[in-house]
Amino acid sequence: MKNIYLIGSGKIGNNIATTLNDNQIKITGIHSRNIKTGNKLAKKINSIFFEKLIIPKKTELIIICVTDDQIKNVAKKINKIPIVHTSGSSDIKLLKNCSENYGVVWPIQTFTKNKKTNFKKIPICIEASNLMFYEKLNILFGKISNNIVGYNFKQRKLIHLTAVFSSNFSNYLYSISQELLSEEKIDFILLKSLILETTNNAFKQKPRKNQTGPAKRKDFGTIKKHLDLLSLKEKEKYAEIYKLITKNIMENYD
Numbered sequence: 001m002k003n004i005y006l007i008g009s010g011k012i013g014n015n016i017a018t019t020l021n022d023n024q025i026k027i028t029g030i031h032s033r034n035i036k037t038g039n040k041l042a043k044k045i046n047s048i049f050f051e052k053l054i055i056p057k058k059t060e061l062i063i064i065c066v067t068d069d070q071i072k073n074v075a076k077k078i079n080k081i082p083i084v085h086t087s088g089s090s091d092i093k094l095l096k097n098c099s100e101n102y103g104v105v106w107p108i109q110t111f112t113k114n115k116k117t118n119f120k121k122i123p124i125c126i127e128a129s130n131l132m133f134y135e136k137l138n139i140l141f142g143k144i145s146n147n148i149v150g151y152n153f154k155q156r157k158l159i160h161l162t163a164v165f166s167s168n169f170s171n172y173l174y175s176i177s178q179e180l181l182s183e184e185k186i187d188f189i190l191l192k193s194l195i196l197e198t199t200n201n202a203f204k205q206k207p208r209k210n211q212t213g214p215a216k217r218k219d220f221g222t223i224k225k226h227l228d229l230l231s232l233k234e235k236e237k238y239a240e241i242y243k244l245i246t247k248n249i250m251e252n253y254d
Contacts, residue, residue, distance in 0.1 A: 001061045001082070001140050005029040007053070007074055008065030009037040011111035012086055016065060019119050019144050021045040029056055053077055061140075062098075063105070071095075082133065088160035091153050092127050103128035103137055106156065107145075110167050123147045125156060176238055180229075208252075215249035 004025065006017050009032035017027050018041075031050045032038030042049035055062065055078070064074050064085040071085050071094050082101035085094065088108070095102035104127040111117055124145045128134035134150065142148050151159065174195070178188040201210045214222040223246060230239035 001136055002026065003028045003056070003058045003060045004063060005031070005055055005059045005061070006063045006065060007031050009034055009041045010065065011113055012107070013063075013065030014041055015111050015117045015119075016063060016086065016107070017041055017045055017047075018116065021047075023143050025140070025143065029059070055081060064095075084137065088125070088156055088163065092129065093153075096129070101129060101133040101136075103133060104153075104156070105137060105141055108159065108163065119144045120146050123149050125149050125151050125159065127152055127156065173241075176241070180235075180238075211249065211253065213249070215246040216253045218250060 002025075004020065004027050006013060006027050006029070009030065013030075013032070014037075017030065021027055027045055027047045029048050029050055030038055030042045031053050032041070035049075035051055038051075039049045041047075053074075059081055062078060062081055062083040064071055064083065066074055066085075068087050068090050071087060071090055075083070075085075075095050075098050078095075078098040081099055083095050083098045084103045084105045086105055086107070088106045090104075092102065092104050104125070106125040107117075107119065108123045108125060109117060122145055124141050124147065126134060126137050126141065126148060127150065128137055138148055174188075177191060181188055181190070198210070201207075214226070226242060227239055230236070230242060
């Protein structure tokens with residue numbers, strides 16, 4: 001597929017556009033509500049920025065890279081052009097009135113602002129309205145990733161849920177750790193080897209078998225000491241998280 005039009009200029013839009021462009025797949029048009037980032041992305045990949053949502057007639061594929069809540073609104077404006085969105089938790093059917101050929105292309109990855117992502121090893125989940133369109137998407141995105149997988153909406157929702165647990169929630173716990181350490185002017189880097197070892201071990205055997213810590217051991221003395229550290233009013237919200245996770249671990253390791 002040639003003549004690709006991309007809607008959105010956030011982290012995922014930037015990464016998909018630049019990666020396709022690096023692989024000689026031309027993005028011929030970009031539209032974004034954010035004029036500044038949209039223009040910047042268009043210039044970066046030698047494309048054309050459209051301040052208004054104007055779809056050139058020669059467009060063969062539209063890639064929607066907007067927030068989940070905006071997909072439906074964007075889809076209402078598209079007619080008879082093959083189209084995909086890039087959301088892990090949104091239904092393929094949001095695009096069913098846009099074209100006979102519609103689908104989902106979801107990179108299972110978290111994207112960092114101003115950091116270019118190497119797509120080669122990133123799983124890209126593809127779902128399509130028909131087999132022929134699936135094959136076209138497979139060929140196109142197979143040029144940027146060696147790991148194309150096919151999952152339906154039910155499966156994708158579950159994968160997305162587990163991604164939230166594995167990435168979003170764990171990162172929030174990292175932020176709590178960093179905040180608590182910074183109060184005593186202790187560098188968060190001190191936990192780097194611990195975090196990396198825990199992550200690596202998760203793929204050597206089932207994470208359940210790797211569980212350690214005072215909750216699994218039912219070391220109530222240590223748990224009390226931790227809760228005492230979190231007893232100050234401004235830390236009570238973290239104490240609730242600690243109690244909830246500790247309770248769950250204890251119940252799962254009777």
